Amino acid sequence: MFKKAFEKLKAGLSKTRKNFLGKLGDLIRGHTTIDDDLMEEIEELLISADVGVHATMTIIDRLQNRIKIDKIKDPSLVEGLLKAEIAALMGEGSYELDLSAVKPYVIMVVGVNGVGKTTTIGKIAARLKQEGKHVILAAGDTFRAAAIDQLEIWADRAGAQIVRSQPEADPAAVAFDAVDAALARNADVVLIDTAGRLHTKVNLMKELEKIKRVVQKRLPAAPHEILLVLDATTGQNAIQQAKLFNQVVDISGLVLTKLDGTAKGGIVIAIKDELNIPVKLIGVGEQVEDIQDFDPHDFVEALFA
Amino acid sequence: MFEDLSNKLESVFKQLRGQGKLTEKNIKDGLRDVRRALLESDVNYKVAKDFIKRVEERAVGEEVLRSLKPGEYVVRYVHEELINLLGGKFQDIQVAPQPPTIVMVCGLQGSGKTTLCGKFARYFRKKGKHPFLIAGDIYRPAAIHQLQVIGKQLDIPVFSIEGEKDAVTICRKGLAEAKRLGHDFVIIDTAGRLQIDEAMMAEVERIKHEIQPTEIVFVADAMIGQEAVNVAKAFHDRLAFDSVALTKMDGDARGGAALSIRAVTGKPIKYIGVGEKMDALEPFNPEGMASRILGMGDVLALIDKVQSEVDLEKAKKMEEKILKQTFTLEDFLEQLQEIRKLGPLDQLLKMVPGADKMMKGASMDERELSRVEAIIRSMTPQERRHPRIIKGSRRKRIAKGSGTTVREVNRLLEDFRQMQKMMKKMGAMQRKGKALGKMMNMKIR
Known part of the structure; x- marks a missing residue:
């Protein structure tokens, strides 16, 4: 999908890089031997990036193993090894959305409150529109005050069509209508917005399941993509979020938002390791163009480049 | 894991x-x-x-x-x-010696500022204040409208200026309007901003300078990770905020960030958001939170709740009924309502030590309770007192009336029968216990 320039991505990640590299470089230069102190400092670095205790331990165990097997003595080599271990955890492969396969391609966007779902949809819509696609948005957040208006403004900016209903209407019906409209109007993509919900609210999670089920009544193969939006500032709770949303609707990928701040979003390493859910897109700002493809290699490179 | x-x-x-x-x-x-x-x-x-x-x-x-x-x-x-x-005991939002009290809310994007503003307005109106909301988020699409919708729901005025590009102007004019109308509690919603966004941080600083708020509340999402420290510190360096509100505490995040923010800024957490509804705001209770963190359950909060909401007279009568085995479906309904007055079930259970663990996996479906209530309400008073008379056609009627199925009615009746059986045993045990106690007392004497 987004094969354009990665200016913003680089700008976004460069902050991450500066923070991480600066510390990592300083840290390694401060050691003449590979010892427990060095390992503890690397541990602190990873935990401070929200990688989490479990994934951090995994990374450090693997790192120490490699050091032992290869009989490495020079601390300056540790940086490369660390990078390699994280890359291995993140896995290889391309995560581009393949829109050419089906029409309409239905993308449903879910997540807890305040992570940036509506903004993400607006940005995806704008990019797809630029690529000449016919995009329809489904205003499925019928709960939060003014959420429909927020999406409508984004639809205007992006030049996308919107299917909306009254506040407090059934979101499943809105989603159904949007897919129906897409079929009738021969649209390329449907983006379904949903209300933010905490993953612990059983009823709200059931509602999500229902939206998916109802969409499938109109188009059995849909949604072709269910994206979970994660705020990069979120800590360990993100694993819980991924786990529970995945149980209910089978998440196909993550969107990591707010990477333009200083948050590192290290939790996606743990999520990939534990649940094997890849990051597909990243959000790096509030402007229309501030969304980019996620490349695991770039991500790791950016952390240590 | x-x-x-x-x-x-x-x-x-x-x-x-x-x-x-x-x-x-x-x-x-x-x-x-x-x-x-x-x-x-x-x-x-x-x-x-x-x-x-x-x-x-x-x-x-x-x-x-x-x-x-x-x-x-x-x-x-x-x-x-x-x-x-x-931090020690609960401290409330400061009140200005000369009204109006001005509360300014700030924080990162998506932390829940706008919702919190609505909750504050409702909460302090209940405490006898006359709140007035100012919509200072001119950036996020429909943010102003969101606050207007909330204001309308609560019937609390919301000040905004259509098309105004300067948040400081909106706040200044809004404050003048609040004073003119005689409101004594002004709440200012500001746009979400990254702590490293220089222009945006300068803006909120200008608002502070212009408005001189009585209290600046920093809003943090309970799910925030290690970044909490950097974000809180940066906001504190710029604004010297007075207190912290933790939102989305109704999730399963343990909110370790609360400790971090407190440690780096020294400012107390005063309120927590526990749901999307406008009444889901609670004073922060350090003891309760520490206990909860340690797995002792937030028993203090539960006792408070029970004492403020439950009718003790009724509870006593209920106990007698259980002992005398005259407990009917009518009583059951009444008790159900008493429990529901306390709030959502999953939140109640969180306060009970160990319950969290026990209930893991078991879903606490609030709607299940609503169905039970509907079934009992669809019975005649006689049926509620003597469930034995509920046979086939009555069951059908009850199911129809309550929008449930005969199977659900059957299950409720069966559950109730089991409960009565248990109560019988309990009652018997209690009587025996008393008798035994009397004997013991005699012997001791």
Whole structure:
């Protein structure tokens, strides 16, 4: 999908890089031997990036193993090894959305409150529109005050069509209508917005399941993509979020938002390791163009480049 | 892999409890687990490290070594230190000596500022204030409209200027309007901003300078990770905010960030958001939170709730009925309503020690209760008193009337029968117990 320039991505990640590299470089230069102190400092670095205790331990165990097997003595080599271990955890492969396969391609966007779902949809819509696609948005957040208006403004900016209903209407019906409209109007993509919900609210999670089920009544193969939006500032709770949303609707990928701040979003390493859910897109700002493809290699490179 | 901090610490201290004496080594072992638990709850790395050091210094003492149950000492120390770190007794939002009191709300994008503004407005109106909302978020699409919708729901005025590009102007004019209309409690919603966004930070600084708020509240999402420290510190450096509100506490995030923010800014957490509805706001309770973190459950809060909401007279009558075995479906309905008055079930259970763990996996479906209520309400008073008379056609009618199925009606009746059986046994035991007690008393005399 987004094969354009990665200016913003680089700008976004460069902050991450500066923070991480600066510390990592300083840290390694401060050691003449590979010892427990060095390992503890690397541990602190990873935990401070929200990688989490479990994934951090995994990374450090693997790192120490490699050091032992290869009989490495020079601390300056540790940086490369660390990078390699994280890359291995993140896995290889391309995560581009393949829109050419089906029409309409239905993308449903879910997540807890305040992570940036509506903004993400607006940005995806704008990019797809630029690529000449016919995009329809489904205003499925019928709960939060003014959420429909927020999406409508984004639809205007992006030049996308919107299917909306009254506040407090059934979101499943809105989603159904949007897919129906897409079929009738021969649209390329449907983006379904949903209300933010905490993953612990059983009823709200059931509602999500229902939206998916109802969409499938109109188009059995849909949604072709269910994206979970994660705020990069979120800590360990993100694993819980991924786990529970995945149980209910089978998440196909993550969107990591707010990477333009200083948050590192290290939790996606743990999520990939534990649940094997890849990051597909990243959000790096509030402007229309501030969304980019996620490349695991770039991500790791950016952390240590 | 992820369990909450309370579960973690519970198991850690269970290990400690099993050991006879507290040695330097097993303190270290135990505390390493405590540290890990803190980190998994998103307590900042350095904050956790300091915390552990403090506890360790206190725990490795002769006094502890002499004690019989060393593990419990550590539990107490950890608990005390947590309370210390979270701050002492509850403090409310400051009131301006000269009205209006001006509360400014700030924080990152998506932390829940606009919702919190609505909750504050509702909460302080209940306390006799006359709130007035100012919509200062001119950036996020429809943010102003969101606050207007909330204001309309609550019937509280919302000030905004269509098309105005300067948030400072909106706030200044809004404040003048509030004063003109005689409102004594002004709440200013500001746009979400990154702490490294220089232009945006300068803007909120200008608002502060212009408006001179009585209290600046920093809003943080309970799910925030290690970044909490950097974000809170940066906001504090720029604005010297007065207090913190933690939102989305109704989720399963343990909110370790609360400790971190408190540690780096020294400012108290005053309120927590516990749901999307406008009444889902609670005063922060450091003891309760520390207890909850340690797996002791927020019993204090539960007792408070029960005392304020439950009719004690009714409860006493209910108890008598149970003992006399005259408990009917009517009574059951009444009791159900008493329980529901306390709030959502899953939140109640969280306050009970151990219940969280026990109920893990079991879904607490609020709608299930609504269905039970509907079924009982579809019965005639006679049926409620004598469920035995409910046969086939009555069951059908009840199912129809309550929008449920005959199967659900059957299940409720069966459950009730089981409950009556149990109560019979309980009643019998209680009577025996009393009789036994009397005999014992006689003997002692």
